Amino acid sequence: MNHVLPRRRVLGLGASCVTAAALRVFAGPVARAAAAAAPAGAGSPAAQPSEQTLLVARREVAPAGQRLQGIVANQTFPSYELRAREGELLRVTVENELAEPTAVHFHGVVVPNGMDGVAGVTQSPIEPRTKFVYEFPLHEAGTYFYESTWKLQRQLGLVGALVIEARDERHAVDHDEVLLLSDWTNADPARIVPDLRAGVVKDPSAADPERLVNPLPDGKPFPIDVRYNAYLLNGRTHRDAWTKEVKPGQRVRLRIVNASAASFFRFQVEGHAMQVIAADGRAVEPLEVDDLVLATGERYDVLVTVAGEGSYSLRAAALGAPGGAVGVLYTPGVRPVVSTRPPRWGKRALSYGQLRATTDTAFDVAKSESVRLTIAGDQRTFVWSVDGYVHPGEFTVSPAADAAPLVLPRGARIDLEIVNRTDLWQPVHLHGYRFRLLSEAKAAARAPWKDTVAVAPDASRRLELLADQPGRWLATSSNLYRAQSGLGRLLSVG
Secondary structure (H helix, E strand, O other): OOOOOOOOOOOOOOOOOOOHHHHOOOOOOOOEOOHHHOOOOOOOOOOOEEEEEEEEEEEEEOOOOOOEEEEEEOOEOOOOOEEEEOOOEEEEEEEEOOOOOEOEEEEOOOOOHHHOOOEOOOEOOEOOOOEEEEEEEOOOOEEEEEEEOOOOOOOOOOEEEEEEEOOOOOOOOOEEEEEEEEEEOOOOHHHHHHHHHOOOOOOOOOOOOOOOOOOOOOOOOOOOOOOOOEEEEOOEOHHHOEEEEOOOOOEEEEEEEEOOOOOOEEEEEOOEOEEEEEEOOEEEEEEEEOEEEEOOOOEEEEEEEOOOOOEEEEEEEEOOOOOEEEEEEEOOOOOOOOOOOOOOOOOOEOOHHHOOEOOOOOOOOOOEEEEEEEEEEEOOOOEEEEOOEOOOOOOOOOOOOOOOOEEEOOOOEEEEEEEEOOOOOEEEEEOOOOEEEOOOHHHHHHOOEEOEEEEOOOEEEEEEEEOOOOEEEEEEEOOHHHHOOOOEEEEEEO
């Protein structure tokens, strides 16, 4: 039965699979959290509610030519785009029409612990033919997304944008568009990790392994583990590209969301500079660049002023792999055409060190504690760990319970260092919190807010957060397959 629901609706993300024993600690499959469970600083319970519904079901899709059973919300692939407004109380009813459980995480949105949507950590899964109501106040406008946290459902299509519109918008635009970037495989996602471990390397693109394909902006190669049949922009490939008609001189806001399972993208608008105005949903001082890299789970908002009549390709090159996702902005009277030329990158690629928050973000808290999380693992065994602990997942060797959570003192300022002892770039997402990204000492007072960060091979990143959200929270990889192969660590705030 097809259910197509009206526009403003919501669902969620995550990356954890746990044993049945762990799931039994939760109440039933139908639950609801009161607004009173909101974190410190939450708005009034009388806030205007935004009622949304997401119906999760199977649907036949064919983004890479082969017809397969995907998982979608509200019969939309990728899943339904949700919009709400800053200051509202968002109430999202997730109805599970699948033959298997599901769960939803709202990536980047600061929510009460019971609404974080990680099965086995903050809720029991939503069983088939049941529903769960997610409810939380919206304190921060911005670009976010939701995804399934149950096993590999994100790879199959259960992921969608969540836009929280600002009460007082700083940037007037003529068009406001979401560009949801994702990856797609015609293979069974459940076979990808077993095949990697067995040394069965399947490359659907038939790329020349000796050729440097879509390197990093500094020219260095970008090693990858999972290879794909197609890369999608709003669910479409270059054969049926997403297009948008615009007029010369108009200003367009592009909300770029990397909702992929395992890919990094380098993005440009052909023939145009971009003004970056937000990182991971939070405002930054406007900065003009030619292109930018989005790690898995990251989002950037950019402004583009249409130069003149023409057809302009939106290019999201998949790092380390041939091809990428594409779309087109075009003007009236001009046929939209996807450029087949190799991308011509400019000289101004965005770096973390250039980002500045629009206001002072420093914490006025004396109590502090330093914490280090060390990531280890390799592509050969495809087992990943944090501080030597392997978090339970779909591909972990043992279903044993996770290690005791790392305890963070409540109310303290946490200086968190993430150390990457692997040969791959590691995209890391911290549930339940936004953090200050400490890239440069001179920018410490205006360090940008983020919730997802990329850590280079054999390198580290320093973050700072205020441990004011009680509960158990997951620090995990945004790469779905690594997250489901052990790369996660539970943090506990008392």
